[in-house]
Amino acid sequence: MAWFRLMILGVALLAAPPVAVQWAGSFDSIRQAASSVRSVKADFVQHKYLKILTKPIESHGRFVFRAPDSIRWEYKTPIKSVMIMNHGDLSRFTFHKDKWEKDAAARVEALRVVVDEIQSWLTGKFEQSKAFRAKLDTGNGRVLLEPRQKAMADIIQRIVITLDKRPASIKQVEIIEGPDASTVLDFEHVEIDGHLDKAVFSPPK
């Protein structure tokens, strides 16, 4: 009989609605929670799903944000790369033939759209995105972003951001390109307002 009770409990847990993220009742409350954050540090695991692969391509990295406009987005495996925005100045470095090489300015500018998006998410200003229209799914603690323009929709169909229970913290970002491809970023070891090394927004050595 015990197994039957356990099974009932399991089904009940599965059927229960997800716990709403308290701090994310509205875009205003998200913005308010984000405004008090000075910095965020987190590790991330990126899974790239492709229909032709049985297993996703896995990448690992580290993410650092300092309000209002400094970001370090670093990939450690399988390719070493660091994108740095320091007070709005954007640059990217890739580890090529045993040394760090700075990307050409034109290519970096193409990434500015992405960085601007990330910045607007981290400051809770989802509604201010020029490229995406934001909808809040309060029941599931998610923000759904849909492209405003067809040109963007041809590249990315939608983005789903799952918010963490901790205020001003993002748990997962899912980028859906179409039926054949998507990318999921899971954030872990998130540290809010922790100590930041002085060199964190400097070029890699």
Add this chain to the structure above:
Amino acid sequence: MKTHALILSAALLVFSCTSFPEIRPLEKMRRSDAVLRCTSVYPRKSFRAVHTIDASMPMGKSSSMMGASQVDTKRRTLRAVLVSIEGLTLFDATSTRGVLRVHRAIAPFDDMDFARGLINDVSLVLLAPAGKLEKLGEDSHGRLVCRYAGADGSRLDLIPAVGSSSTLVRVYDPDAVLVRTAEFFDASGPLGLAKKVVLRAPGLVGYELSLSLLGAEPISFHDFATTPMSEN
């Protein structure tokens, strides 16, 4: 004017004298054994693979990305997907016996000539030569060479590894000008795939692609059939 004419004549003479590297006939080795050795860097079974790609371009530019591929060796069908470090699909195309279908291409990968060149390069690395085996023999260094003739008059020389050396692929255009080389290092990856391949396109606008194998696994025809390709 005379000097110019002289330089032009000399240049024409040099180009007209260009010929495919000499191959001396081999007597001791059976043809089938030689072909088997030559093509050993290409898996016999269909497979999927993931690589990191490090590109060195002219003017000192470089770029890194990831590549996923699905290869049907019997039907000579290849699907290649290029993914940015940040996970965005930049390019997705299928080539079946040379017929190209682009499913997705984001600038600057949306140029058809670029797409053809890319698929040709990926084919060179992942698919055994399609041309007719024209000659078997040894080169001036005494290395085994399998020469394949393309329908357009091009030639592809395959020089298999001996011991710890690398396998070499050299592609010549119909005028016997070297247009591609590929060097396969350490064929101890899954399915005998090389752990590293360096492809070079010589010339003023030449480039180098260095592919490092992240993983590979065999697939069946069923896998290909159940992965319909969406047109974006």
